[in-house]
Amino acid sequence: MDFSFTEEQRMLRDGVTRVMNELATPEYIRECDREQRFPEELYKAWVDLGLLRLPFPEEYGGMGGNVIDLAVMAEAISYKSFDFFTALGASLFCGLNLLAKGTTEQKAQLLPKLLAGEVKFSVSISEPEAGSDVGAMRSTAVRDGTDWLINGQKLWATSAGAPDNIIHMYVKTDPKAHYRKGMSLFLVDNRSEGLELRKLDMLGRRCTGTYEIHCNDVRVAADRLVGGENNGWQVVMAGLQVERVTVTAGYIGGMQAILDDALQYAKDRKQFGRPIGTNQAIAHMLADMQADLEVSRTMMWRAAWTLASGADALKEISIAKLFASEAYVRMANNAMQILGAYGYCMEFDMQRHFRDARSVTIGAGTSQMQRNLIAARMGLKVDNN
Ligand SMILES: Cc1cc2nc3c(=O)[nH]c(=O)nc-3n(C[C@H](O)[C@H](O)[C@H](O)COP(=O)(O)OP(=O)(O)OC[C@H]3O[C@@H](n4cnc5c(N)ncnc54)[C@H](O)[C@@H]3O)c2cc1C
Numbered sequence: 215m216d217f218s219f220t221e222e223q224r225m226l227r228d229g230v231t232r233v234m235n236e237l238a239t240p241e242y243i244r245e246c247d248r249e250q251r252f253p254e255e256l257y258k259a260w261v262d263l264g265l266l267r268l269p270f271p272e273e274y275g276g277m278g279g280n281v282i283d284l285a286v287m288a289e290a291i292s293y294k295s296f297d298f299f300t301a302l303g304a305s306l307f308c309g310l311n312l313l314a315k316g317t318t319e320q321k322a323q324l325l326p327k328l329l330a331g332e333v334k335f336s337v338s339i340s341e342p343e344a345g346s347d348v349g350a351m352r353s354t355a356v357r358d359g360t361d362w363l364i365n366g367q368k369l370w371a372t373s374a375g376a377p378d379n380i381i382h383m384y385v386k387t388d389p390k391a392h393y394r395k396g397m398s399l400f401l402v403d404n405r406s407e408g409l410e411l412r413k414l415d416m417l418g419r420r421c422t423g424t425y426e427i428h429c430n431d432v433r434v435a436a437d438r439l440v441g442g443e444n445n446g447w448q449v450v451m452a453g454l455q456v457e458r459v460t461v462t463a464g465y466i467g468g469m470q471a472i473l474d475d476a477l478q479y480a481k482d483r484k485q486f487g488r489p490i491g492t493n494q495a496i497a498h499m500l501a502d503m504q505a506d507l508e509v510s511r512t513m514m515w516r517a518a519w520t521l522a523s524g525a526d527a528l529k530e531i532s533i534a535k536l537f538a539s540e541a542y543v544r545m546a547n548n549a550m551q552i553l554g555a556y557g558y559c560m561e562f563d564m565q566r567h568f569r570d571a572r573s574v575t576i577g578a579g580t581s582q583m584q585r586n587l588i589a590a591r592m593g594l595k596v597d598n599n
Pocket of ligand 1: 338339340344346347369370372419424573576577578579580581582583586
């Protein structure tokens with residue numbers, strides 16, 4: 215295994231870091247978080263930098279990058295804000311699913327627009343009754359002439375209300391069938407008639423936003439069905455591994471920011487006439503954080519490398535996602551302890567890291583579902599996989 219970066223990957227990391235340092239200033243991040251505002255200026259800068267083009271083939275204007283490039287980029291963006299990264303991630307992951315399963319016409323029509331920043335993408339699977347249990351989904355699409363009519367309620371949809379967004383919405387098209395054979399993907403413009411969006415008041419990730427969606431006879435043309443009728447599960451699975459490993463790289467960017475902040479504070483903050491980091495209790499917390507970060511990063515690169523080499527990496531990715539997400543939460547909690555009241559104050563950044571981190575053992579598959587997946591790969595029979 216060779217985890218060293220190519221010259222291009224080093225340039226990518228440095229280019230992303232430069233743009234993030236210029237635009238995602240502490241004031242900008244705090245303002246977007248406080249006002250729960252989508253980072254539209256930053257998204258435009260990512261488009262200009264070519265980040266939307268990164269993993270797509272040249273025939274659509276892309277750069278033909280792989281999952282390692284995506285991980286490099288995710289870590290560099292999330293160092294400033296994991297919340298911001300989810301805005302870009304939503305577009306990229308949905309775009310890759312479209313690349314894998316869309317028709318020639320759908321790809322030719324939509325991918326160049328995505329890469330040029332003219333449209334964004336987001337995903338909507340979850341519902342009030344259907345979280346880990348996707349099969350409990352109730353929303354439906356039924357044929358109406360050559361169109362489809364979508365009805366139902368979706369929940370927890372990241373980025374659904376972003377400007378110029380097309381929601382990749384999974385609904386049942388054969389409610390009697392098992393969800394793996396009765397669910398379909400439709401591309402729904404977020405300004406469609408009959409669609410009601412409500413931005414939810416969540417603890418963290420407040421810029422990209424998490425939405426509730428009501429669909430009342432939302433009319434969708436036949437050419438907005440992706441992957442064929444009842445093939446939605448195949449579309450989800452097409453991009454699952456790339457998405458999970460890239461998101462894990464995002465966790466690692468957030469963890470590095472937390473550690474840097476807490477370490478600096480432990481060196482600067484004096485109590486009883488000496489830096490608090492000279493207390494073994496604090497030094498050991500920081501040493502544990504460093505170990506958590508290094509283990510998470512190594513497992514993420516192992517998973518990314520396995521996937522990039524063309525192998526099935528679901529077990530490695532689930533292990534990396536599970537460990538890194540729980541370590542991220544643990545680190546945010548301990549770093550807040552090191553910063554004392556400053557960590558708990560809304561005028562400093564640690565509380566935002568803490569709030570954003572807390573979502574990651576829930577989103578993109580809960581910790582319990584990762585354990586179910588790992589156990590199943592160990593030959594154990596676990597329900598609901
Ligand atoms: C910030 C954020 C953003 C999100 N963005 C999106 C998005 O863009 N699109 C989207 O579709 N969804 C999104 N989600 C939803 C996310 O996918 C779900 O929250 C997740 O799948 C869990 O579903 P749930 O919250 O309904 O919890 P439930 O599935 O109801 O689970 C509740 C608890 O029970 C546990 N549990 C459930 N079943 C089992 C089992 N079989 N074995 C062991 N434990 C189990 C879970 O691990 C959890 O601890 C987002 C969630 C968050 C927090």
